[in-house]
Amino acid sequence: MSTVDKMLIKGIWSFDPENKNVITFFKPLTLIVGPNGAGKTTIIECLKLSCTGELPPNARSGHSFIHDPKVAGETETKGQIKLRFKTAAGKDVVCVRSFQLTQKASKMEYKAIESVLQTINPHTGEVLHFLTFFYFFTLFPLTHLLFSVRKFASAIDALMGVSKAILENVIFVHQDEANWPLQDPSTLKKKFDDIFSATRYTKALEVIKKLHKEQAQEMLLIRSLFSS
Numbered sequence: 001m002s003t004v005d006k007m008l009i010k011g012i013w014s015f016d017p018e019n020k021n022v023i024t025f026f027k028p029l030t031l032i033v034g035p036n037g038a039g040k041t042t043i044i045e046c047l048k049l050s051c052t053g054e055l056p057p058n059a060r061s062g063h064s065f066i067h068d069p070k071v072a073g074e075t076e077t078k079g080q081i082k083l084r085f086k087t088a089a090g091k092d093v094v095c096v097r098s099f100q101l102t103q104k105a106s107k108m109e110y111k112a113i114e115s116v117l118q119t120i121n122p123h124t125g126e127v128l129h130f131l132t133f134f135y136f137f138t139l140f141p142l143t144h145l146l147f148s149v150r151k152f153a154s155a156i157d158a159l160m161g162v163s164k165a166i167l168e169n170v171i172f173v174h175q176d177e178a179n180w181p182l183q184d185p186s187t188l189k190k191k192f193d194d195i196f197s198a199t200r201y202t203k204a205l206e207v208i209k210k211l212h213k214e215q216a217q218e219m220l221l222i223r224s225l226f227s228s
């Protein structure tokens with residue numbers, strides 16, 4: 001079973017961009033307790049972003065997720081989340097995601113800078129990068145970018161042995177979306193299809209039906225050739 005061990009948060013919502021805040025998760029249970037605005041939701045959202053790459057629904061495409069440069073008295077703030085987890089196979093892996101928010105003349109500019117997956121040699125403690133994704137918006141076409149973001153997220157799913165749909169809808173559900181089981185039937189069906197990976201079975205059934213039809217036509221053709 002995959003477990004999360006530690007998380008470092010810098011420059012996300014009220015977490016200071018200059019100081020490293022490290023949360024250690026205990027087994028079998030960690031309770032996060034604090035007054036309103038203390039940062040409980042921030043911790044859950046950072047866990048979710050690290051694992052799935054998904055920003056919280058109210059993050060305005062990242063602009064309001066990074067510590068506001070105005071609050072810090074700067075023109076630019078950098079955000080970073082480092083999550084150390086054990087894979088389903090028991091290996092230590094660190095996922096690092098870095099961001100930047102810059103105050104331009106008339107607007108704020110949000111950038112996801114890089115996402116890195118590292119392993120740690122258990123004997124030497126040496127850190128090895130095994131998957132790095134830089135967000136070069138100007139160099140790659142959008143399709144390549146989306147492909148790479150998905151590839152990075154699915155690498156984490158595979159390491160954790162938990163699908164993105166389960167991480168998003170069951171394990172790290174945003175508090176505003178926690179009542180999704182009470183939503184309309186079509187939303188509910190889509191969520192359940194995602195959680196149980198039913199969509200790929202539906203697609204597989206469609207492919208089987210198509211193959212069956214094609215083979216039946218081929219058989220008819222062969223029979224007509226032999227009978228004539």
Ligand SMILES: Nc1ncnc2c1ncn2[C@@H]1O[C@H](COP(=O)(O)OP(=O)(O)OP(=O)(O)O)[C@@H](O)[C@H]1O
Nearest residue numbers: 013014036037038039040041042064066067068071
């Ligand atoms: N862009 C931002 N820059 C700096 N601080 C921010 C930014 N956005 C939100 N905050 C602050 O971050 C904190 C967010 O706290 P969070 O929602 O994680 O707390 P919480 O402990 O979950 O609170 P509650 O119990 O009310 O749900 C708030 O104090 C908010 O004022």
